[in-house]
Amino acid sequence: MAILPRSLVAQTSLSVGCFFSDSNCLSLAKAPANSGRIADERFSRIIEHAHAKVPFYVDRLRPIPRHIDTLEYLATISVTTKDDVEAHFPDGMTDDSDPADWRMMSTRGTAQRLITIQGFAKRDAVRAAQLRSLRLSGGYRPGMPMVEIPPEICEIVCGEEGEQEQGVLSHAWGMLRRGQLRDKKAVRDLRGLVERHWILNRKMYPGFGRHGSHPPTEVLDEYLLRLRRDRPYVLKALATYLVAIARHIHTENLPPLQIPVIKTMGSRVTPGQRPLLEQAFGGVYWDDYGSAEFGAIACECEHHNGLHVFDDFFIVEVVDAEGHPVADGQRGWIVVTDLMNTTMPLIRYKIGDVGVIDHQPCACGRSGPRITVEGRAHDTLVDSQGGWRTTDDVVDFLEQCPGVVAGQVCALGSQRYELTLIEDTHVALDQEALREQFAEWIGGQPTVKLQTATTLRPEAGGKFRYVRGDLERSSNHGSVG
Ligand SMILES: [Zn+2]
Structure with a gap:
C-alpha cells in the first residue's frame, strides 16, 4: 500500500x-x-x-x-x-x-x-x-x-x-x-x-548478538540487504548498530541508503557521529x-x-x-x-x-x-582540573584518533585508566602516540594502559558501555545512580 x-x-x-x-x-x-x-x-x-x-x-x-x-x-x-x-x-x-x-x-x-x-x-x-x-x-x-x-x-x-x-x-x-x-x-x-x-x-530486526559491537562484513551486508528491501521511513536502532552499519557503508564505498529519518533507541549518538550516519543512511539524524x-x-x-x-x-x-x-x-x-x-x-x-x-x-x-x-553520570570522567568529560566527549575523542575505530575507557581511580581499542584495519595505530594524546587530554600525570580487541561486548541489558567514569565516585554527595 x-x-x-x-x-x-x-x-x-x-x-x-x-x-x-x-x-x-x-x-x-x-x-x-x-x-x-x-x-x-x-x-x-x-x-x-x-x-x-x-x-x-x-x-x-x-x-x-x-x-x-x-x-x-x-x-x-x-x-x-x-x-x-x-x-x-x-x-x-x-x-x-x-x-x-x-x-x-x-x-x-x-x-x-x-x-x-x-x-x-x-x-x-x-x-x-x-x-x-x-x-x-x-x-x-x-x-x-x-x-x-x-x-x-x-x-x-x-x-x-x-x-x-x-x-x-x-x-x-x-x-x-x-x-x-x-x-x-x-x-x-x-x-x-x-x-x-x-x-x-x-x-523489528534482531541485534548483533554474539558478534558484539563489530560484526563481520557478511553480517553487516545482511542488514543492508534487508534495509534496502524494507525501505523504512524511520530507522530507530541502538547507536552502536547504527554506527557499525554506517561505517561499513562508508569504508566499503557502498551506495548510501535512502532512509529519511534516523533515530537512536536506548543509547546515545555523539555529535561527532552524526555526519557519518546522515551520509550513509541518506537522511537526517533526529535526537x-x-x-x-x-x-x-x-x-x-x-x-x-x-x-x-x-x-x-x-x-x-x-x-x-x-x-x-x-x-x-x-x-x-x-x-x-x-x-x-x-x-x-x-x-x-x-x-x-x-x-x-x-x-x-x-x-x-x-x-x-x-x-x-x-551521557550517563556513571560514565563521566573527571579530568585533572575537575572538569567533566562526558561519554560524548570520550567517544568523539577516541574516534578521531588515527587508527582507532572505537574504544572503551575505564577509570580505575587515582589517575589510572584502561583503554580498550578496536583498531582500524586501514590505518596503523601508534599506541605510544595515543597514550600521550590521551594523557594530554585528561590532564595531570595519568597511567594509561592500552589493549586492543576485535569487538566490544554489550552489558547484560544489551547496551554497550563506552566509559566507566569516576564522577559519581569523586562526588562527595552520595550515589546518584
Ligand atoms: Zn525548536
Missing part, C-alpha cells in the same frame, strides 16, 4: 481503537499551546496525590503545603535517587490504585536496574509522547514504515518498549477462549498489539530523549539545537550535586518530574544522565526549555 493511504487508514484505526478503549492517547499526542498552565495544574495535582497516597512522598513532601498552584516549590523538594526508589519499592513508592491495572517497567540501565510501575493513564501518556516525538522530529505519521533494531536482551520484563511481545492473533484467540471480550484490560492490550504490529507498521521510567521526554525540532521537553508531561531540570538548579549552559545532573504517573509518582528524580539546559526561546518559536543530554 502506498504511504499516504496507509497513513490515513492507520490514523483512522488509531482513533477508533482509542475510542473503544477509553484512551486519550491521540489528543494527548498533540502538543498543547498552553503547556505552561497545564504543567502548573498537573504539578499541583501530582503533589497533592503524592502527599496523600504515596508513603515515601508523604514524608518527603511534609515541608511544603499540600495544595499549591505553581511550580515555585519545586526546587525546595529534595531529589529522589534510585537508591530511594530501591529502598521503598514497591509499597512505599506506589499509591493505593488497583494493582490489576499496573504494569512493571524495567530500566535497561548499565549501572543500576530498577522497576517502575505505570497505570493505564501513564501508559496512555507514554504512547502519546512517543507519537508526538516521532511526529515532531522527522514528520513520521502512523502507517509509515519503520524499522527498529533494539538492544538485544532476553528477559521476561521488557524495558523501554514496554510489554512483552505477543502476536495480535494469539492474544485475540486467548481473549476469546477465556471469554474476555468485554474485559477492559484485555481489550487495551489487544489495542496496543494491533497498534504496534498492524497500524504503526513497525518491523530524542527518553527512558524506561518515563517514556519519551524530549525531542529535537528542525533546528537541531537541543531537545524540546514535553513540558506538559514532564518538568526537567539540570542540577548540581546538592540538587540546586544550575545556570543555563552549565553541566549538571538531569532530574525529571513525571506529571503523568500517579501510580508511582517520581518527583525530581535523578535519572542518572548529565547534560545542560537552555531556557531561551528556540528559533522554531517554541518557548519551553531545551535540554542537551551528554
Whole structure:
C-alpha cells in the first residue's frame, strides 16, 4: 500500500481503537499551546496525590503545603535517587490504585536496574509522547514504515518498549477462549498489539548478538540487504548498530541508503557521529530523549539545537550535586518530574544522565526549555582540573584518533585508566602516540594502559558501555545512580 493511504487508514484505526478503549492517547499526542498552565495544574495535582497516597512522598513532601498552584516549590523538594526508589519499592513508592491495572517497567540501565510501575493513564501518556516525538522530529505519521533494531536482551520484563511481545492473533484467540471480550484490560492490550504490529507498521530486526559491537562484513551486508528491501521511513536502532552499519557503508564505498529519518533507541549518538550516519543512511539524524521510567521526554525540532521537553508531561531540570538548579549552559545532573504517573509518582528524580539546559526561546518559536543530554553520570570522567568529560566527549575523542575505530575507557581511580581499542584495519595505530594524546587530554600525570580487541561486548541489558567514569565516585554527595 502506498504511504499516504496507509497513513490515513492507520490514523483512522488509531482513533477508533482509542475510542473503544477509553484512551486519550491521540489528543494527548498533540502538543498543547498552553503547556505552561497545564504543567502548573498537573504539578499541583501530582503533589497533592503524592502527599496523600504515596508513603515515601508523604514524608518527603511534609515541608511544603499540600495544595499549591505553581511550580515555585519545586526546587525546595529534595531529589529522589534510585537508591530511594530501591529502598521503598514497591509499597512505599506506589499509591493505593488497583494493582490489576499496573504494569512493571524495567530500566535497561548499565549501572543500576530498577522497576517502575505505570497505570493505564501513564501508559496512555507514554504512547502519546512517543507519537508526538516521532511526529515532531522527522514528520513520521502512523502507517509509515519503520524499522527498529533494539538492544538485544532476553528477559521476561521488557524495558523501554514496554510489554512483552505477543502476536495480535494469539492474544485475540486467548481473549476469546477465556471469554474476555468485554474485559477492559484485555481489550487495551489487544489495542496496543494491533497498534504496534498492524497500524504503526513497525518491523523489528534482531541485534548483533554474539558478534558484539563489530560484526563481520557478511553480517553487516545482511542488514543492508534487508534495509534496502524494507525501505523504512524511520530507522530507530541502538547507536552502536547504527554506527557499525554506517561505517561499513562508508569504508566499503557502498551506495548510501535512502532512509529519511534516523533515530537512536536506548543509547546515545555523539555529535561527532552524526555526519557519518546522515551520509550513509541518506537522511537526517533526529535526537530524542527518553527512558524506561518515563517514556519519551524530549525531542529535537528542525533546528537541531537541543531537545524540546514535553513540558506538559514532564518538568526537567539540570542540577548540581546538592540538587540546586544550575545556570543555563552549565553541566549538571538531569532530574525529571513525571506529571503523568500517579501510580508511582517520581518527583525530581535523578535519572542518572548529565547534560545542560537552555531556557531561551528556540528559533522554531517554541518557548519551553531545551535540554542537551551528554551521557550517563556513571560514565563521566573527571579530568585533572575537575572538569567533566562526558561519554560524548570520550567517544568523539577516541574516534578521531588515527587508527582507532572505537574504544572503551575505564577509570580505575587515582589517575589510572584502561583503554580498550578496536583498531582500524586501514590505518596503523601508534599506541605510544595515543597514550600521550590521551594523557594530554585528561590532564595531570595519568597511567594509561592500552589493549586492543576485535569487538566490544554489550552489558547484560544489551547496551554497550563506552566509559566507566569516576564522577559519581569523586562526588562527595552520595550515589546518584
Ligand atoms: Zn525548536
